[in-house]
Amino acid sequence: MILCDIGNTNATFFDGRKIWNLSIDEFNTYEPKEKIYYINVNEKVAQKLSNPLFIDIEPYIKLNSTYIGLGVDRAAACYAINNGLIVDAGSAITLDLMANGCHIGGFIMPGITTTLSSLKNISPRLDIPLNSQVDLECLPQRTQDAISYGVIKPIVNLINDFASGKSIYFTGGDGEFLSRFFSQSLYDRMLIFRGMQRAINENKEILC
Amino acid sequence: MILCDIGNTNATFFDGRKIWNLSIDEFNTYEPKEKIYYINVNEKVAQKLSNPLFIDIEPYIKLNSTYIGLGVDRAAACYAINNGLIVDAGSAITLDLMANGCHIGGFIMPGITTTLSSLKNISPRLDIPLNSQVDLECLPQRTQDAISYGVIKPIVNLINDFASGKSIYFTGGDGEFLSRFFSQSLYDRMLIFRGMQRAINENKEILC
Numbered sequence: 001m002i003l004c005d006i007g008n009t010n011a012t013f014f015d016g017r018k019i020w021n022l023s024i025d026e027f028n029t030y031e032p033k034e035k036i037y038y039i040n041v042n043e044k045v046a047q048k049l050s051n052p053l054f055i056d057i058e059p060y061i062k063l064n065s066t067y068i069g070l071g072v073d074r075a076a077a078c079y080a081i082n083n084g085l086i087v088d089a090g091s092a093i094t095l096d097l098m099a100n101g102c103h104i105g106g107f108i109m110p111g112i113t114t115t116l117s118s119l120k121n122i123s124p125r126l127d128i129p130l131n132s133q134v135d136l137e138c139l140p141q142r143t144q145d146a147i148s149y150g151v152i153k154p155i156v157n158l159i160n161d162f163a164s165g166k167s168i169y170f171t172g173g174d175g176e177f178l179s180r181f182f183s184q185s186l187y188d189r190m191l192i193f194r195g196m197q198r199a200i201n202e203n204k205e206i207l208c
Numbered sequence: 209m210i211l212c213d214i215g216n217t218n219a220t221f222f223d224g225r226k227i228w229n230l231s232i233d234e235f236n237t238y239e240p241k242e243k244i245y246y247i248n249v250n251e252k253v254a255q256k257l258s259n260p261l262f263i264d265i266e267p268y269i270k271l272n273s274t275y276i277g278l279g280v281d282r283a284a285a286c287y288a289i290n291n292g293l294i295v296d297a298g299s300a301i302t303l304d305l306m307a308n309g310c311h312i313g314g315f316i317m318p319g320i321t322t323t324l325s326s327l328k329n330i331s332p333r334l335d336i337p338l339n340s341q342v343d344l345e346c347l348p349q350r351t352q353d354a355i356s357y358g359v360i361k362p363i364v365n366l367i368n369d370f371a372s373g374k375s376i377y378f379t380g381g382d383g384e385f386l387s388r389f390f391s392q393s394l395y396d397r398m399l400i401f402r403g404m405q406r407a408i409n410e411n412k413e414i415l416c
Contacts, residue, residue: 154366
């Protein structure tokens with residue numbers, strides 16, 4: 001069984017064993033040879049998905065939530081977790097809180113790469129690579145640290161505020177890096193796929 | 209006496225009474241008729257500043273600091289304050305801590321408008337105006353609030369962490385808006401000019 005999570009920049013596949021990526025342009029020329037169970041947040045691939053081998057599992061992710069307009073990728077990641085804070089750190093970072101299988105709410109911030117690019121666009125003086133080793137306990141004393149601190153510290157602080165002792169589940173491209181700042185954390189590259197798999201398992205008679 | 213603070217997007221003038229702006233393009237065609245005491249962080253205006261009516265006061269801002277590469281606009285704002293947290297909220301937001309006339313350190317984050325644009329560039333689904341009234345005490349339940357919360361909350365949290373009882377001096381385009389979230393805060397549109405004025409007063413015999 002092949003699962004596929006179609007995002008803004010990539011389509012990520014999982015066959016139960018390995019994970020691989022296609023860019024959105026590559027995805028738009030990709031011809032499936034077997035059923036692909038997918039979720040999608042990208043309007044640019046709508047035509048491609050009319051192929052009947054693509055099966056949308058969004059309707060089967062029955063997340064208990066009062067949130068209006070929750071992206072299906074966030075819903076899928078949350079669907080894999082009963083209790084805890086879910087942080088999906090990609091081009092955007094989403095934080096969502098789950099308690100006893102209910103989605104309590106969440107919010108969206110720009111991701112690390114997005115934040116660095118936005119600073120670069122303000123001034124060439126701010127076009128400086130991240131110092132991933134910056135000390136978050138000391139006030140910066142040079143521009144590279146001032147930027148690195150200003151990128152990482154607000155994210156880490158806010159996650160800390162929300163976690164308050166709960167387990168933190170990281171996923172997404174920068175999830176592993178961010179997870180290092182927290183003791184009660186787990187990095188799970190497959191989190192979205194686990195939620196998708198749960199939805200499929202709950203609807204085997206319809207989907208398989 | 210006319211003071212001028214040349215930034216990345218605007219040149220801001222102050223004549224001791226009123227403040228006005230020119231875009232950088234406008235500034236590059238502007239012909240001064242009297243002495244203009246300026247500070248500048250923008251490399252695009254270097255040629256214009258060769259006119260001898262423009263007087264650079266950067267060398268006279270003698271801020272006590274070990275920070276390497278502090279922008280002169282940040283130095284000028286800090287030079288106006290002996291004790292407290294200085295927040296300049298424009299296209300970038302800078303936070304700097306002053307204690308007993310010494311600059312302790314600081315850092316740089318993208319500003320509110322910059323952050324909103326960076327989200328918009330990720331996906332059209334994130335192209336949503338700020339809800340400036342978003343409740344920062346409740347987890348968001350819809351996309352507009354999720355974005356507004358994710359833009360404002362990290363900034364407010366981080367300022368709170370650093371202020372820890374100290375006075376907070378806001379300046380810059382979003383300074384007034386952000387100052388509303390803090391009781392021990394003051395919005396001073398003229399903060400950079402006050403620092404420039406101090407430097408001029410201390411060097412009257414050379415500059416005037």
